[in-house]
Amino acid sequence: MPDTARLPLVSASPGTDRALTVHRYGRRGARPKVHIQAALHADELPGILVIDHLLRLLDAAEAAGRIAGEIVVVPVANPIGLDQVLNGHLLGRFDLAAGVNFNRLHCDLADAVVQAVDGRLGDDPAANVAAVRAALRAAYDAAAPAPVGQAEHLKRLLFGLAHDADLVLDLHCDWEAVMHLYTATASWPDVADIARQLGAEAVLTAGQSGDVPFDEALSWPWMAVAARWGDRFPVPQGCHSLTVELRGQSDVDDSLAAADAANLLAVLIRRGAVAGDPGPLPAARCDASPLEAVDMVKAPAAGVLVYAHAVGARVDRGAVLGHVVNPLADDAAGRRVPFTAGTAGIVYGRLAQRLVRPGDVICKVAGSTILAHRTGKLLTA
Template sequence: MDTSEIIISGDTAGIEWRVPVLRFKGSDSSAPKIHIQAALHANELPGTALVHFLCEMLRKAESAGQIRSDITIIPHANPVGAAQSHFGELQGRFDLGTRTNFNREFPLISVKERDGLVANLSRYDAVDRLKRQLMHMALGCDLVIDLHCDDESLQYAYIDDAFWPEASDLASALDMEAVLLSDGESSAFEEAVGFAWKHETAGEKKTQLPGKLSVTVELRGGSDVYPDLAKKDAEGLFKFLAKRGAIDAAVTLSPFTGPAVPLDNVEMIRAPEAGTVLFHRNLGDQVSEGDLLATIITRPGMPDGTVEVRAPQAGLVLTRTSSRLVRRRADLMKIACKTASKAERKAGTLEN
């Protein structure tokens, strides 16, 4: 394993950021090149724990001469966000300087414009320089895996239609409980990478990208950082890499049997009023139309001081907020359904 660093000078004097990059050299130039990164949202750490144990496995495979692919791993992709706390609480999702989501505003370019990402980097602020260098590395690869987590959540992934159903092997290897099929219409990291591949030829847009993959994996919830889970996920990702020919190891994967639904089929359950949330349904529950999902105490102690939140249609409770005091219109749950939501949804991501 070789190690290096991306060094990003700060936007104020005396500051610089260092991003460790771990590389395993493959023996087969025809094998798919791999890019794995974690904690682009700096406070989402299940992926960092996963790659810690994955690197142990890869070092053993390296010693045994089993690494066929060039594999690049960035265990914590966002030191800028990791240094940003507000009143003692790590933020991680939004840059405090610009209020921009660290996983948005990646350049939407053709893969042929890849080298332009790192040309004249001094023109950009620190966060944009970080984003451009991460994307430049990813576009030199074939399989790109961006490890995130949700708030309280089952294990699932956002996978562009262009990679499905080929990517069902990743869902199987990581024992995912659902897949959300995205439309590739946002500037999030994995969608920007997919955009570059799909628009390789000017005036054309590919709808299928066999042999390629750019994916956001949601490794359960933000507090699900445990050695047993991280080791299990590392073993699953190792199996996926072996299945795709990156590692010389025999693996068998069962077919993925979970739901794979378009983003239009996800019901975003939001709080109709502000107050204290009492959940009646847990992660993984199958609910029916009209089922009581939560009660919000809007006026504590008053006879008319609660509001009920019910399921608009049947589906799987995929995520839930960890907050129990919510504002009006705050996200409470995601429910993956068999049919489209009646609520309007803009193209792109489900949340900011």
């Protein structure tokens, strides 16, 4: 059985207590280290079910002596959000106390790490990886704040668990979607095997997408060090951090979860964290797209949303993706307003609710050509 710990969160109010449950497999300090967590957006539940299946596979692997690295599993990464139920609806994406997205504004230590490694890098890539990890830990310890709220404490705990990992898999899902991934530009194509194993139909890459989501808090310091010092010293991408979008919010299904867990185990085997045969690598379903090449299609009017294509459909630029219907409009054109694709590519995600307001992001199309208007913050709220 794994080494299981409960890490208490600072109490938000008298009489309330929450904690992170963390399972550790293998020996602490062993390499590779893999961190896997689910439901940082607490209303995205498929990952919790996937981890339930994965834990059984890891228990069996540990019983057989096959754990070769260190594997940290956080089945529920956001017990705060999981408790935010209002009138029967789970509201787990934003901290209701502060209005902040639980997957934004994580520890941003890149500048401190870049400065700390000055004079500590050399010609040995492995030694440089160790130097960056030491600087990251020191910066994390030095940044320990004065008393913070529960959501900030949660973010610090998660970062502390994952900061020295070789591989991080943050399990999320979209509204309605196909399997897709987000990862650092510097991690592609090194993580192409993971995309293939998981059956990803879109992979979106960025250096900084804006507002420091969890995966970028872990990957960006390495990219920042390489940008500053990489012309003089070899600086590998010491942490490959991926956000794994397990299709849509309603895809909570044992057969899907069992298959996803088996694929995650194959990833762990192929990456050397678990001994065994991962089997043949599936064929790639996509290449990577820069996040700047994603068309975030917005509702052109208020009304009821009707789609013309299923998720996973490939569309041409200008294709009608659906209509916003308002029978109260003054004329026929206003009663059914089309919305179109701004790029050719795959419809990898779309809004689940069908009543929309003008400007709502309702559909996402991953293309291959960077769109001029896609600057600044590249993710949805």
